[in-house]
Amino acid sequence: MFRRTGSLLLLVSFLLCHSFSFAQNSYIDSLKMQLEKGGLADTTKIQLLVKIGDNIVMNDPHSAFEYFGEAYTLSQKLKNNYLTALSLSGIGLVYDYKSEDDSAMYFYQKANSFYAIVPTQEARESRITNKTSMGNIERNRNHFGSAIRIFLEAAAIMEKSTADNKWQVLGIIYSDIATVYHDMKQFDKALAYDLKALRAHQQQDENNLFTAYTELFVAQDFSNLNQMDSALRYLQTAEKISKGLNSTDLNYQLYSGYGQLFSKEKKLNEALKFYQKALSEAMKGGRKFREMDSYRMLGFVYADRKQFRHSVLNLEKALVLVREIQNKNLEAGILKRLAEAESAIGNYRSSTEHFAKYVHLNDSLKEQESKKKINEIENRYQAQKKQKAIDGLRQANLLQSAKLKQKQILNIALIGGFVLLLIAGGLIYNNFKNKHRLLQQNEELNRQKIRELEKERKLVAAQSLMEGQEEERTRLARDLHDGVGGLLSGVKLSMSNMKENFFLSQSNVDSFNNVIRQLDQSIAELRRVSHNMMPESLVKFGLKETIENYCERLNHSGQIKVQLQTYGMDERMEQATEIVIYRMIQELLNNVIKHANAKNVLIQLVREKERFNLTVEDDGKGFDIAKVENTSSAGLNNIRARAAYLNGTVDIISSPGEGTSVHVEGDCTISS
């Protein structure tokens, strides 16, 4: 149990100091004095501070911390990376001794990053030392994988090195790796690395302290593997080396190793002898742990030899020392064995007391252990949980963003759809509206067409009616004129002959003449009726001449002074049109003669290409147009109807006492 409490390097470096400067305290004092003298360069001062820290850290970590701290502040001011790293590593070492692994690790890592950027041999070696410290912390935390990885990194750096102590350092690192495997109870692997370390040390120097220690480690590995012969052989090799070295510490380790081996082989006398030797070496060196450990092992061996009083004495001494160095695990073990030994010698009271203490301590240790484990598990669980939570959150985030995207897409789609729908709706509505309007327009157009057609139909009907009427009149007029008129003329001629041929009394002559006169009147009346019905000349010679004749006759009748003006009337119009215009003139003149009481009448008929206009104007009594229009006289209606037939308009100007002027205009190209 002498090894594996720390790095071999620490162990050895301590041992070296211890071995080569016999009075450690005096060495430290000399360093302190050097510091107090002053007048040192900053770098020298820092190195001095670190050296003092390194030497006092094992027994006075608190003071060591102050030295390292001062060194750190100064090296920061100098911006010297190597010295900064050295100071940080020292602070890490302080926490390492105080078993504050987290803080130690933190400063070691910081130091490591500073060492890494300094390209000197010195820095590289220091970096490896620092790394081994880190590896040992990982080992203490049972982070074996991580510890081995760090050590291997350190070894890789060192294998490329060309330093003088290359093999020594490599040997130390291999030993560290072996220690990790030892902790992992993989003794064969521990042995393999220890042998590797041994070869490395032997390459450096066959007979130095490191080689000796490593021989001891190999021996222990064989012992653990129950290969006692091999173990004994390596112990003896170590013993040979130790004789030339004269190292109290090595001797102690050697004797402890023998004690352990013989104790395991139940060679209790031998074991007892070597443990006592170890104790004396431990007391020489003034090391409490080794002293305690020696008493403890002696106590165990005495108990095995059933020498319980001796056992109790040694164990009680060990108990006092273990309490001083506050190693609870060892204390528990000592208490248990003490209680057993006391019970064996009948000292039940103290035995019970110690056993109770053992149980209590063991429980608290186990509790601590389990707490530690629980914490570890808890931490791991928490970390896992956090990771899970992070993963969950990330997933949720992804999901949410996906959902959001989906939602956005959906929204866009919805809005797009809505807009499209609106547009479509608008278009449809517009289309519908347009269609509706078009339909309405069409309907209106159709209605108008129907109205026009109806009007046309009516007009055509009226036209045919009028034309038929006029035709009938023409025929009647001719029949009257030619037929009846001719007959009457013949009758008159015959009667005139009779008057000559027969003798008649005077009274008979008078009555005969009366008959002839009546016959003349009949013919005149026939002529008038016939002419009114249809002037022969209108058919044969046209409108202009007919109007002229008509007006001339009217003028000769002496009823009224007639004036006629015609323009553009030399060419004949359609007969139907001529008849219509003639009838209008007839009607208008009839009105004038019947109602106007006028002295003069002006008739004006003008043809301008397709249009004609007719004015009949008198100087008669006139009339109130409003009244006449309201009563809609038959005469005026005839005029309007006939004007309408010719697509024409009627314009009447008249007022009482001012005469009347009727103006008609329309198309003269109406053909039947």
Place this chain on the structure above:
Amino acid sequence: MIKVFIIDDHPMVVEGLQSLLNRLKDIEVSGSVSNAFDAIPFIEKNIPDVILLDINLPEISGIELCKKIHQQLPSVKILGISTFSERSYISRMIENGASGYLIKSASAEEIAEAIQTVMGGKMYLSVAMEHMIKPLSILPSEDLPALTKREKEILQLISEGLTNNQIAEKLFISPLTVDSHRKNLLTKLSVNNTASLIKLAVKHGLV
């Protein structure tokens, strides 16, 4: 003896005329036909001195036949006969070479006088018909045509510088009517444009 030929489609008239003429001295009826087609060959064979020609014949009218006979036999006197006295017929007959005109209801004396007159190389028309060959009394005698009330109004407004539409608005008539009045004015006063119209109107004191 004066040979008289009668063309009339009324047998009663022909008969009446024949008996009436036969009683007269120095007059003999050489024949009679009832249509234009029969008339020409008859006349060519036996040329009469006077032809009594009815204006209203079927198919070819008396007026046209008159022209034809006059062209072929200019020496033959033609007297138009008709039931009624119509200026159109009378004037056309005379235009086509007729020497006079009678109405069928005329007395025997009138007929004898008419025949004697035309044979004497003169034109015969009864007193009642004389005006029918004179110029029309109804036509404006002055140089300036008569203007209607509307025409006077519109001429006034045109001279005031109003447009057709303005005039139409003022007189409550359609612009088309205003335009026809304006054209009438131009036609009646024999001018080509409104400026000349106004000038003329001013000259004659119409506005």
